[in-house]
Amino acid sequence: MDPILNILSISKALFHLTVMMLSLSQGAHSMPVPTDVPMCTSSETAQYSLTFKGKWTPAAFPKQYPIYRPPAQWSTLIGLTHSTDYHMWQRNDFASNGVREFAEKGEAWTLMKEVEAAGERIQSVYGILSAPAVVGGTGQMNTEFEVSARHSYLSFIVRIVPSPDWFVGVDSVNLCIGDHWRESVSLELYPYDAGTDSGFTFSSPNFETIPQDRITQITSSFPSHPANSFYYPRLKRLPPIAKVTLTKIKKTNQIISLPVEPTESNQLPTGNEIEEALIDTPLDCEVSMWSPWGLCKGKCGDSGVQHRTRYILLHPANNGAACPLLEEERKCFPDNCL
Structure with missing residues (x-):
C-alpha cells in the first residue's frame, strides 16, 4: 500500500476512535490529587487550539535526512487531558507497551487501551485528542481540546517517521495558573528515544533493546556514536525539530490572534520565526x-x-x-x- 494512503487511513481510524473514547471519558471525575501540587481553582472549563509545526528540514538536520522510502514526515498526534496523577510518558521512565508500539510502528490501539483503562481505574483522564499525520518534515497539524480544573494537564506524542523508536511530545503541561487559564503557550520540541529499539539511524532495521532502556532525550552528542542520525558534535544543542503552540479559544469560539510571548513557564525561548527558518546546521565530512x-x-x-x-x-x-x-x-x- 502507498505509505501516504496508509498514513491517511490510520489517521482517519484514529479520529473515529478518539470520538468514541472521548464520549466514554466525559463522565469521569478525577480522584483527589496530591496536596503538594498547586491546584487549579478555575470555576470554568477552557478550550484550546493546538498547532503542531514540523521544523525538520535538510538544512537544520542534514545528516542522513530521509528523502524517500519513506521521506521525512510526522505520524498522527495522540494526546490527552488529565490530572496530575497520570502520565502518558515520562523522561527517564520506561515506556509502556502502548508508547512502545506507537514510537516504533505508529500503532495507537494499545496506547488507547491503556488510556481507557487509566480513565476507568483511577479516573484521571478527561479527554483524548488527535490530529492528522503530516506527510513532510515541515508540515503542520491542528486540533482543539478542552480542559477542566481537575484535569488541567496536556500530554501528547508524535512519532518521527522514519525512525527506530523516536518521537517528540510533551509530558504534563499545566494550562492553569491559580484561578485562571493561560492565554497561550509555545514550546520547542526535541527528539526522544523510547528506549525499546537500538537503531542509530532513521532507516535502521528493527533491533530490539534487551533489556528495555528508559526514555531519554536525544542530543547533539548523545548517543555518542558517529552513526547516530542526530550526532552533531560541533553543536552545543540540536535545533528544535518541531514546535507546538497552544492558544486559548474565546467563548465566542474565535481563536485569539495575539502574538505568543515567551513566559517563565515556557520551557525554552521561541525566538523569531524568520530566523528559525534559516537554521543551517554545519555537517562535517x-x-x-x-x-x-x-x-x-x-x-x-x-x-x-x-x-x-x-x-x-x-x-x-x-x-x-x-x-x-x-x-x-x-x-x-x-x-x-x-
Whole structure:
C-alpha cells in the first residue's frame, strides 16, 4: 500500500476512535490529587487550539535526512487531558507497551487501551485528542481540546517517521495558573528515544533493546556514536525539530490572534520565526578508515612507492569541514626481489 494512503487511513481510524473514547471519558471525575501540587481553582472549563509545526528540514538536520522510502514526515498526534496523577510518558521512565508500539510502528490501539483503562481505574483522564499525520518534515497539524480544573494537564506524542523508536511530545503541561487559564503557550520540541529499539539511524532495521532502556532525550552528542542520525558534535544543542503552540479559544469560539510571548513557564525561548527558518546546521565530512597499504611498486634495489586509500562516508554540508585526502603514498623497498 502507498505509505501516504496508509498514513491517511490510520489517521482517519484514529479520529473515529478518539470520538468514541472521548464520549466514554466525559463522565469521569478525577480522584483527589496530591496536596503538594498547586491546584487549579478555575470555576470554568477552557478550550484550546493546538498547532503542531514540523521544523525538520535538510538544512537544520542534514545528516542522513530521509528523502524517500519513506521521506521525512510526522505520524498522527495522540494526546490527552488529565490530572496530575497520570502520565502518558515520562523522561527517564520506561515506556509502556502502548508508547512502545506507537514510537516504533505508529500503532495507537494499545496506547488507547491503556488510556481507557487509566480513565476507568483511577479516573484521571478527561479527554483524548488527535490530529492528522503530516506527510513532510515541515508540515503542520491542528486540533482543539478542552480542559477542566481537575484535569488541567496536556500530554501528547508524535512519532518521527522514519525512525527506530523516536518521537517528540510533551509530558504534563499545566494550562492553569491559580484561578485562571493561560492565554497561550509555545514550546520547542526535541527528539526522544523510547528506549525499546537500538537503531542509530532513521532507516535502521528493527533491533530490539534487551533489556528495555528508559526514555531519554536525544542530543547533539548523545548517543555518542558517529552513526547516530542526530550526532552533531560541533553543536552545543540540536535545533528544535518541531514546535507546538497552544492558544486559548474565546467563548465566542474565535481563536485569539495575539502574538505568543515567551513566559517563565515556557520551557525554552521561541525566538523569531524568520530566523528559525534559516537554521543551517554545519555537517562535517566523514570518511572511512584507511585501507591496508598496497604492494610496494618499484625496481629491485631502488626505493618504491605504495598506496592506501579511504572513501567518503558523508559529504559535508552547510559550510561543514571539507573532506581530507582520500589517498596516501609512502616510500618502500620492494620485497621478494630476484
